[in-house]
Amino acid sequence: MDVSIIIVNYNTKDLTKQTIQAVIETTNKAKYEIILVDNASRDGTVEAVQEEYPNIKVIVNTENLGFSKANNIGMRQSIGKYVLLLNSDTKVLCNCIDKCFAYMEQHKDICTLGPKINLENGDFDHACKRGFPTPASSFYYMLKFDKFFPGNKKYGRYKMNYLSVDEVNEVDSLTGAFMMVRKEVIDKIGDLDEEFFMYGEDLDWCYRIKEAGYKVMYYPEAKMIHYKGQSSKKKRxxxxxxxxxxxxxxxxxxxxxxxxxxxxxxxxxxxxxxxxxxxxxxxxxxxx
CATH class of the missing domain: 1.10.287 (Helix Hairpins)
Structure with missing residues (x-):
């Protein structure tokens, strides 16, 4: 198995089915498995997926365990050389997974890889190429210094907007909406930190990956759409x-x-x- 795709679902039935269908339609070279981990949804997602995609492994939690814990449950049952965390509100495009897999196979020094991600309205999702939120970078971002001094590395570190969105670059962190990670590295650095319920776990994981000496890479040759916030659209x-x-x-x-x-x-x-x-x-x- 090349890639184990972990999808965590929480009441996003239609989007989850769209995510799965996009994977099936656009992934032709990499051998993959899909593991759906459902966090006690009440919208019929589990039944719909089991009926329409009987080959997918479905894990049903009896309560909402959060993003980190649910992904860890899926990862522990995965058998792929790579693990791909894929949000349930995404749509991979144009052989996205195949391209990421091929690039990782060619570059053994890369631990984790993420594609160029656009939002539904076409805007670039800066979360797919970002820096760590140090006190300084967060302060400059809060004061909009990155906009006053475009292209400046010191002031634009939070979003890394001094790097072209169309060029391959090493970055600090990717978004948990799409992270392809080598399984052998996960075995060394550990799973997602379950203290993080639904935010920050991707930053923490990338921080630990880089601390261990591995590269985190932004790869815009692969592309995806993120229908951001659909599982939490009503801000509770x-x-x-x-x-x-x-x-x-x-x-x-x-x-x-x-x-x-x-x-x-x-x-x-x-x-x-x-x-x-x-x-x-x-x-x-x-x-x-």
Whole structure:
């Protein structure tokens, strides 16, 4: 088996079926298996997939375990040389998986690879090519320095927007919407950190991968569409909370010991202020 494709589903039946169908229609060279891990959906996804795609392995959780834990469950039952984390709200295009597999086979120094991702409206999804959220890069991003000084590496590190979206480049991190990772490296560095419920686990994994000395590569020759946020389109309180909790977890895990108390307090206060502001903004968004 070349690639084990892990898809975590939570109440996105139609999108999940579209994701699966796109894989089947566009993947012709790599030998693959699809493992669907369902997080206690109530929209009939499991029954629909089992009926229409009987060869797919379906794992049914009795509760919503989150993105990290569900992916880990799928990975532990995978048999592929590579593991591909693929969101249920995506659509791979033009032999995307075949191209990524072939590139990884040709470049043994690369641990994980991700394609160029566009959103449904055609905009580029910057999450597929980004830097780690250091206090400095986050500060510059918050103040829009990356827009005031386009192409500047120091100020554009958060999104790595000084790198062309159409060129192959080594980056800090990819998005968990599509990450092809060597199974042998996963065995060395470990699974996704289950402390992260639905955000931040991809950043954490890429950080650990690079710390172990492996490369993380952005590969725009392969392309995909991300129908972003469909599994959490109505911003629930838990969704907003988990997004900000992931910031806190990532900082504490990777940066806390590297920065002084003043920087740490600044980060904590920033997260603490942003959380209620996000709640308020979401209330107005719902009303409108």
């Amino acid at each position: 309180t838990k969704t907003i909370y988990e997004f900000h909790r992931a910031m806190y977890l990532f900082y504490n895990k990777h940066y806390y010991k590297k920065y002084n108390l003043f920087i740490t307090l600044f980060v904590y206060v920033g997260i603490g202020i942003k959380l209620p502001l996000s709640y308020i903004a979401n209330i107005f968004k719902i009303k409108n």
